[in-house]
Amino acid sequence: MAIFNIKKREIECKIVYYGPGRSGKTTNMEYIYKTYKKQIIGEMVSVDTEGDRTLFFDFLPMGLGQIKGFDIRVQVYTVPGQVQYSSTRKLVLKGVDGVIFVADSLVVRREKNMLSLKDLQHNLKEYGINILKIPLIMQHNKRDLAEQGIPVMSIDQMEKDLNRQLKVPSFSASAITGHGVGATLKECLKLTLLSFKKQFKSG
Amino acid sequence: MNITKKIKILLQEAKLYHSQGLLNEAMEKYNNAKKLIQSNEQLKTHQNLINGISNKILALNEDIIKIEKSPKKPEVSAKMQDLIKKMVSFSSDKNEDLKALDGAIALAKLGQIKRAISEFNELIKTDSLRVVAAKSMLRCYMALSSKDEAVAQYEQWISDHRFSTIQLDKLRVFLENILKKEGVEKKLSKRKPPKDSIDEVQTEEPEVEDEDIIDINSLGITIHRGSQKGQVVEFKTRFQLGNVVSLLISIRDKDLIDVFKVGDMIDDIQYYSTAALYKGSGTVKSIKEVKIGPLRGDYCMDIKITLNQP
Ligand SMILES: Nc1nc2c(ncn2[C@@H]2O[C@H](COP(=O)(O)OP(=O)(O)O)[C@@H](O)[C@H]2O)c(=O)[nH]1
Ligand SMILES: [Mg+2]
Numbered sequence: 001m002a003i004f005n006i007k008k009r010e011i012e013c014k015i016v017y018y019g020p021g022r023s024g025k026t027t028n029m030e031y032i033y034k035t036y037k038k039q040i041i042g043e044m045v046s047v048d049t050e051g052d053r054t055l056f057f058d059f060l061p062m063g064l065g066q067i068k069g070f071d072i073r074v075q076v077y078t079v080p081g082q083v084q085y086s087s088t089r090k091l092v093l094k095g096v097d098g099v100i101f102v103a104d105s106l107v108v109r110r111e112k113n114m115l116s117l118k119d120l121q122h123n124l125k126e127y128g129i130n131i132l133k134i135p136l137i138m139q140h141n142k143r144d145l146a147e148q149g150i151p152v153m154s155i156d157q158m159e160k161d162l163n164r165q166l167k168v169p170s171f172s173a174s175a176i177t178g179h180g181v182g183a184t185l186k187e188c189l190k191l192t193l194l195s196f197k198k199q200f201k202s203g
Numbered sequence: 204m205n206i207t208k209k210i211k212i213l214l215q216e217a218k219l220y221h222s223q224g225l226l227n228e229a230m231e232k233y234n235n236a237k238k239l240i241q242s243n244e245q246l247k248t249h250q251n252l253i254n255g256i257s258n259k260i261l262a263l264n265e266d267i268i269k270i271e272k273s274p275k276k277p278e279v280s281a282k283m284q285d286l287i288k289k290m291v292s293f294s295s296d297k298n299e300d301l302k303a304l305d306g307a308i309a310l311a312k313l314g315q316i317k318r319a320i321s322e323f324n325e326l327i328k329t330d331s332l333r334v335v336a337a338k339s340m341l342r343c344y345m346a347l348s349s350k351d352e353a354v355a356q357y358e359q360w361i362s363d364h365r366f367s368t369i370q371l372d373k374l375r376v377f378l379e380n381i382l383k384k385e386g387v388e389k390k391l392s393k394r395k396p397p398k399d400s401i402d403e404v405q406t407e408e409p410e411v412e413d414e415d416i417i418d419i420n421s422l423g424i425t426i427h428r429g430s431q432k433g434q435v436v437e438f439k440t441r442f443q444l445g446n447v448v449s450l451l452i453s454i455r456d457k458d459l460i461d462v463f464k465v466g467d468m469i470d471d472i473q474y475y476s477t478a479a480l481y482k483g484s485g486t487v488k489s490i491k492e493v494k495i496g497p498l499r500g501d502y503c504m505d506i507k508i509t510l511n512q513p
Contacts, residue, residue, distance in 0.1 A: 003293070014293050022224045036342040045281055045286060053224065053270070056279070056313055075293065083277065091309050095293040108220065108228040109397055128473075149212065150219055 002097050006049055012073040013192055014095055019102035020112035020119050021053070021057055021081025027175035028102060029058050030183060035163075035178060036066045039063060041073070047139060054080040067193065074189065081116065090123045096132040098135040098192035099124075102175075103162055105142045107151040110161065117162055131166070135191035138163050138170035139184045144177060206243050210236050210252070217259070226267050233260050233363025239251050260294040263368050284310060284318050298439075301420050302476075308339060316343050321388050326456050327365065331439045350387060353378060361394045367505050368394055370442070381470070417481065419448050419508065422479060423473035429462045445505050447488060454500040474510060 002013035017025040026046065033044040041060040048054055057077050057138040064072040081088040101120065103113045146152040151163075155172060163170055169187050173180025217232035240246060242244050288306030307322035316361065320343045326336035357378050360366050366374070377390045382389050383485035423435045436459065438450040452459050463469075467487040474481040485506040493501050 012293075044281065047283055055277075056287065057290065059290070077290065077379075081273055084384045087312055091287075091291055091312065094305075106220075106225075106228075108225065108231075128482065145219070148215075148219070163241075 001033040002090045002181045004196075008069045008071070009069055010073060010074065011196065013097040013196075014075045014077065015100065015188055015192065016096045017076070017078040017102055018089070018091055018093075018116065019079075019081060020104060020109060020116040021083075023081065023102045023104035023109070023113070023116075024173075025078040025081070025102045026054055026058050026083060028100075028141075028173075028184070031078065031178045031181045032062075032076070033060055035182065036062070039065075041102050046192050053082065054078060055085075056080065056088055062090055064189065066165075072193070076185075085117070089119070090126065093123050093127065096124075096127075096129075096134070097195070098137075098188045100137045100139055101162070101186050102139045103142050103153045103158060104138050105145065105158065107153055113158075114161055115148055117136050128133060135166045135195050136166065136186040137186060137191070138166070138168055139173050139180065141173045141180075143172045143179070144174040206239065206246065210239055213239070214256070218272055221259075221263055221266070226263060226270070230260065230267075231336040233263065259334065259431075269369055278317070281318070284315050286381055287313055287315065288322075293368075298421070300326070301453065304335065304420065307336070311346070312415060316346055319343050321370055331441060332420075333366065334373055334442055335420070337374050338377055341374070341381065345381055348465060350382060350385065353382075353456075354389070354391065357391060361392065364421055373442070375445070378506045413476070417474070417476045419443055419474045419476055419511070421475045422448065422450070422508075423475070423507075424469060425471050426459070426462060429458045431459065431462075441503070446504050446509075449503060449505050451493075451498065452504055454502070456467075460502050465502060469506070472506075472508070474508065483508060485509060 002011055004011055015154055018026055019025055026048075029044060035042060039062045040060065041063040045059040046054065047056050056164050057079060060076040062074040064074060066072070077092050079085075079092045099120065101117060103117075109184060118151075119173065124131050124134060140155060143152070169191075171180045171184045171187070173184060207256045213232050213236040217229045217236065220226075220229035220232065229291070233256055236394035237253065237260075240249060240252050241248075244359060246252065287309050288303075289501055291305045291309040303322070307319050307326060310316075310322060311319035320326070320340055323336040323340040323343065326332045329336070338470050340356065342351045344350070344356060350485055357374060360374065361371060371394050375393060379391055381387065418439050421437055423437045425435050426432055441449045441451050444448065450497075465487050468488065470484045472483055472485050485508045488505040490502055490504045493499055493503055
C-alpha cells in the first residue's frame with residue numbers, strides 16, 4: 001500500500017526482506033547501505049540482541065530519484081527470522097509493496113527455508129495479499145560457502161523446494177561479498193514500481 | 204572417505220554454523236563428530252579430540268544460554284519506538300486516528316508498554332477510538348502486572364465526562380473479565396445514573412465480551428444501490444459489542460441510509476482491525492435515528508458481523 005502524494009509528487013513504498021533466521025537479510029541490507037551511498041537518504045537502524053540477532057527489524061530509508069516526475073522513496077525493512085518473533089514479522093509486513101525472500105543455501109537449513117516461505121504466505125494472507133500477486137523476488141544466498149566445502153544445495157533443488165509454484169525471478173547471491181545483492185533489490189524495485197503502474201491503469 | 208577426513212569435515216561444518224549463529228546445527232555436527240571418534244578407539248589422538256570437542260560444545264552451550272536469557276522484547280529508545288509507529292502506520296489509508304491506533308497497538312505488541320499506555324491515553328480523546336484505546340490501556344496495565352493500576356484507571360474514568368455510561372459499562376465488564384482470568388473476582392463500581400440521561404441512544408446491557416472477536420476499527424461496504432452504486436464506502440466503527448458493530452451514517456449521506464434495510468444480508472464486507480484486513484459478510488440488525496445529543500439527525504446502524512475463515 002504505497003503512499004502516493006500527488007501534491008508533493010512523491011511515491012513512497014515499502015520493501016521487506018523476509019526469510020528464515022540467519023539467512024543473511026541483515027547482511028544484504030548492510031551491503032546496500034555501504035554500497036549505494038547515493039540512494040541512501042538516512043541512517044540504517046538495527047536493533048539486535050545477544051549474538052547480533054535481529055530483534056524487531058532493520059530499517060533503511062532510500063531515495064531512487066525521479067521517475068516520470070515523481071520522487072521515489074523506499075522504506076526497506078528486514079524481519080527477525082527466529083520462530084518466536086512471528087507477531088513482529090507480521091507487523092513489519094504491514095502495508096508491504098514488495099518482498100525479497102532470502103533463502104539459505106545451506107543444506108542444514110532446507111526445511112527452515114520452506115517453513116519461512118509458508119509463514120510469509122500465511123502472514124500476507126492475513127493482510128488480504130495473495131503471495132502469487134505481490135512483487136516477490138527469491139534470493140539463494142550464501143553461494144560462496146560451496147567453495148569452502150560446506151554442504152550447499154544446488155540451485156535446482158532450491159528452485160524445486162521454493163519456487164516451483166511461485167515462478168518468481170530468482171538470484172544467486174553471497175551477501176557477505178555483495179554478489180547478487182544489488183541485482184536482487186533492483187529487480188524487486190522494478191517489479192514493485194511496475195505494479196503501481198498497473199494499479200494506476202486499472203484504477 | 205576415511206574416518207579422519209569425515210571428522211575433519213564435521214568439525215569444519217560445526218565451526219561455520221556456530222560462527223553464523225546456527226547453534227543447533229553446530230551442536231548436531233559436534234555431537235556427530237564426537238560419536239564417530241568414540242566408536243573408533245584405535246584413533247591415535249582419540250582422547251585429545253574428544254577433549255577438544257567437549258570444549259567446543261561447552262562454548263556453544265554458553266551461547267545458547269545467553270540467547271535464551273536475553274530479553275525477548277526489551278524497551279528500546281524513543282527514537283526506535285517512533286520508528287515502530289512509522290513502520291506500521293505505513294499505508295495510504297487517510298485516517299490519521301486509525302494510524303495512531305495501529306502505532307500504539309504495535310508498541311504494546313513489541314513490549315514497549317509504558318510508551319503504549321501514554322499513546323492510548325492520547326487516543327482516548329478521539330470519540331471513535333475511546334473504548335478501543337481504553338481497553339488497550341487496561342490490557343497494558345495487566346501486562347505490567349499492575350492490576351491495581353488498571354482498576355485505579357477505570358475508577359478515574361468513572362468521573363471522566365468524556366466516557367458515556369454505555370462506554371463505561373463496556374469497560375467495566377471488560378476489566379472484570381480480564382481480572383477474573385487472572386483469578387481476581389472483583390465487582391467494580393458503576394457510575395451513578397444521572398436524573399435525566401441525555402446522551403444515550405441505546406439502553407441494552409452490554410454483552411460479555413467474547414475474546415475471540417476481533418476489534419473492528421472500520422469497515423468497507425460495497426454499495427449496490429443509489430448514487431454511490433459500485434463504490435466501496437468506508438465506515439468507522441462507533442463501538443462494538445461482541446460481534447455487533449455500530450456505525451454512524453451522517454445525515455449528509457442521507458441517500459446511503461435508504462440503501463440499507465433491517466435484515467439485509469451484506470456480502471463482501473471488508474473489516475479492518477488494527478492488525479489486518481478481514482473479509483466477511485454481515486446482517487443489518489437495526490437502523491436508528493439519533494434523537495438527542497451532538498449527533499442528532501445522524502443514523503446509527505448496527506451490523507452483526509461474520510468473518511470469513513482466513
Ligand atoms: N558465508 C556467508 N555468510 C553469510 C552470507 N550472508 C550472511 N552470512 C552470515 O550469516 C550470519 C547471519 O546473517 P544475518 O544477515 O545476520 O542473517 P539474518 O538473520 O537473515 O538477518 C552472519 O554470520 C553472516 O555473516 C553469505 O552470503 N555468505
Ligand atoms: Mg537480521
